[in-house]
Amino acid sequence: MATMKTTRDVKGVGLAIPRPDGPEKVTGQVQYVADLKPRGLLHAKLFRSPHAHARVVSIDTTRARALPGVRAVLTAADIPELKRKAPTRAHAVLAIDRVVFVGQPIAAVAADELAIAEEALDLIEVRYEVLRAAVDPLESMKPGAPPVADAGTEADTSEALAHGSVAGVATEAKPSKAVNISQQAKLQRGDVAKGFAESDVVIEKTYRVPMVHQGYLEPHAVLAQWDTNGLLTLWVSTQGSFNTRSEVADVLELPENRIKVIPMECGGGFGGKIRALCEPITAILARATGRPVRYVMTRREELEAGNPAPQVIIRLKTGVKRDGTLMALEAESVIESGAFSGAVLTVSGVFLASLYLWPAFEVRGFEVLTHKPSIAAYRAPVAPHTIFALDSHMEQIARVLGVDPVEFRLRHLQREGSPMANNQPWLNNGGVEVLTRIAEHPFWKQRAEWKASGDARRLRGTGLALGGWLGGLQPTGATVRLNPDGSLSVLTGQVDIAGTNIALAQIAASAYGIDVDKVRITTGDTDVAPVTGLSAGSKTVYTVGVAVMEAAKDARNQTLEIAAKEMEASIHDLEIENERVVVRGLPDRGVTLAQIGKKGNLYMSKVPPVLGVSHPAFSQQAPAFAAELARIEVDPETGDVTLHGFVVVQDVGKAINPLGVEGQMQGGAVQSLGMALTEALTYDDAGRLTNPSLLDYRKLTAADLPNIETIIVEKPSPAGPFGARGVGEPPIVPAPAAIANAVHDATGVRLTELPLTPERIALAIAAQPAARRPAS
Amino acid sequence: MRRFQLALPRNIDECVKFLAERGPETKVIAGGTDLLPQMKNGLLKPAAVVDLSGVADLRTLRRQDGSGLRVGASVTAREIERDAYVRSAYPALAESGALVGSVQIRNLATVGGNLCNAAPSADMAPPLLALEAEAVVAGPRGRRRVSLSDFFTGVRRTVLAPDELLVELIVPALGPRSGGQYLRHTPRRELDIAVVGVASQITMSDGVCAKARIALAAVAPTPIRATAAEQALEGRPLTAEQIGRAATLAVEAARPISDQRGSADFRRHLVAVLTRRTLTTALERAAR
Amino acid sequence: MAKQVLSFTLNDSETDVLVQPYVTLLDALREDLELTGPKEGCGTGDCGACTVHLDGKPVASCLVLALQARGRSVRTIEGLGRFDALHPLQDAFVRLGVPQCGFCIPGVLMAAAALLAENPHPSEEEIRYGIAGNLCRCTGYTKMLAAITEAAGVAPARRA
Incomplete structure (x- = not known):
């Protein structure tokens, strides 16, 4: 597939061309959910819990209902579909008798104006019995912690307790049930105890990354409307309209074919707009009022009660020989999932245990x-x-051993065929290539000069790290039609957030044999589009690209078959050239694509219309790696970090559209730099968010950043369209480690808790033994 | 945002009259950059709002010959930041204006709003305190002048009565060989709130410090002066050692809390660093 | 509560519209005047997606009451350039492939246009601070810098 041939060199795969909807985006014409305003629109607001854990004693909505302009005030008692034990967040539409996080919805209002809806919230009276809350995950996993899930979780905690301390959790002599451990996983190979016993250097550290928000700029938004036949239409900001449809159908107990999900332009998702969040309650308010209802979350609600990334605490212990031989690795990852289960445990384990080849590990x-x-x-x-x-750990080991940190990583890095922790072989990937390439960058080669160019008030350093993503898979579909004028129409249900539709159009163009400007691609709603997977997991181009490619090839074959009959030629002698099907070597003998397209749409014609279809499922992932390199300066007194340069080297397999690929690399790196330097959702002891605004939840601004340099490496994947790999995820992975390594290089301080704020850096430098402290 | 009645006075008298009638349930809006977020978050629910944008008298920024600067309460942070005279004569004040929010905020946020909201972290308060500005306040009984060092009474509290309006600030003229600077620490370069802010303003005479004023933001319930540090400098040459001693005394003046923006320990650490840095720059500027 | 007349100049046209006294300029533009180019990303002035020009200066329209714009001039993204006659900034943003999700883009363009009106040849640093009030989560800002630089005529045009 990597060498897909077309009959001539069409404008398609590999071109750096801008997305065709760019003019709509720069003129403000693109429509997001909040831009829709149907006749009779009502506005929704949710009454949310001020407590992290409380019993709801009573709810009185009498005064709110009486406010003129209020059209509905709903509580759980008004919604027959609600079940006491909600399997997912989406099912917990409104709290029934207990709230389990600050911001959990308790009541919902629809009103003529947003201001009236807000005033109605002030008139709702809820009495609570406040309960003890489990706020810190290490405390929450101890026996005796206040339970989060309604009936307690059924997770087997015997193993956790049998193996003693988990990231600082002491073993109970007489263990009672640890009710809040909702999932456990274990990966093991070899004799870890023996490995440590035979090691010369053993390093153990605990790393902590707080909850962070995905930070999409458009808050969650839904518009819901029912027609007189009981058909529900939802206009949503989602990463996957078919997933939204399934979740809403499940919560509302509706057949899926009675729900139409129309994916509007999605103002960013990054994983935060996969699961249904406020779609069910908006639909219920629309049902209760018989009017279209629009709900748009405020930014405060997004930060307090969105669905952020988990806090992760990793205790990591490694043993190596003086000559650099890896001996043993032991790790415990605690992933804080909040009030509902849903974290992925295995990815962390696979990377910890088998990105580098530890002969013995227990994760x-x-x-x-x-x-x-x-x-x-x-x-x-x-x-x-x-x-x-x-990667922080690998860097520390290399420094303790006094070996080149890149060579040390390369020596132990997995190669194709190496065993992963789950005993599957590592698939073809460019890990070695990106690490090798980034070590050739001048920032890395000149790191000693950069460090020496600093002084006591400006400490300079360089750091790099390697990371990646295993690659996502999901069944998907696409159709490609030949139109009567010879142009192509491609249809998928893919939500185009970052510009994937132009890449898919390029794939269709190259696979069919026509210039991309003759291809138009449409994202259909769930009534018209073939089932299409999520825009997530770095798999849009990798999977939907295959569907589009196969559908375009199918359309091409149908086109050639029709032409072969028309021209009484063998299909094997035909090719598509300049929008005509011609006999190879006889360019005068041909039929235009428009002629073939027209015949498929003529009254009494016997020629079938060209309709290429593909709906593949997938089994082969394509791991994708990125290496990142930071050149920084630290003010040792204030702890300020200035980024002087940042480089992303990424294996993308094949850059279908280099413009889009660069955008993914730059954006991913900067999200991750925020995680490294400034971003954290911070909670007080009562579980209340202390920074619920974009003033205090600090995403990086243009003034905080340098240009992000991108270097694309292309090691073709065996199964991706034209050799492409997933692009979205790898660039967010290495930056925090690269920054921590650079801060250590500059200051001598090794920080293991993100974000690396000025406060943490400055106070750590001030606490250094005087002999190692930079003079000031 | 919940509903409210909006008054649109055209002059200070109309404004004061409205406040006299409905002051306790009313909020005054100038730039709105602090008031509207509080109203949107339900922290304030005023029945009425008085808009100052139609009151031209509040928007004047003018140099007074020989007697300093008059800054109308509705002068924006952006105007302070860009005014050529402020930049040359009162660089600490210009620097504080340049640090508020982002350019979109600075075009709205006003000096009066920054002071009347009385956040401990108000950026324009430290330089105005260090410059010994006076506030002119209008009320039903006429006007009064209040030294800015008496203006703040607590977190988000000032001496203003519900029926009073801040009209302008009078910044005295500075003697020759004066210099000042405002620095603040924030994790981001823009769009942030001071973890600590320090303004230092000095006047040199015959090689010794004739006058020193140091003001701190975000380390006490109100913006404060570090008077012991000031006194330690006056009458002495500003050596690195003296500056270091003043920085230590400034730390003693600070009574910081720990919150989501920084711990008390880090804030004390920053007071020392920023006091030393602003005094050093103030000395350089005084020499120009 | 009774609506009041807001008379102002909107994208070069004298405009009268009835608005509630308690709505923001952003809401009046989006809900009463159907100009949905300015976006609400935070409602508290911390993201810049709602940036419009008020008397030529960039402001967060989510922090301006609609009636505070009375007698003044407002320009939104809809008044920056037309679909068939893009402003040089818009043109550069399209050609260089800046927009991803696109939600921040109208605000960024208005901030950048105000910057260039005041400072036709800004340095990289000045551009960075000029759009520092605009959060973008998709692009990492690098392509924005390139596009603004190109539109300002500082760098030679780069063809995609």
């Missing part, structure tokens, strides 16, 4: 529930956290 993962908003995916879920721990 345990624990998902722990707390009284905080439940978590969701965030661009390469848990991978930046894991690589922060693992």
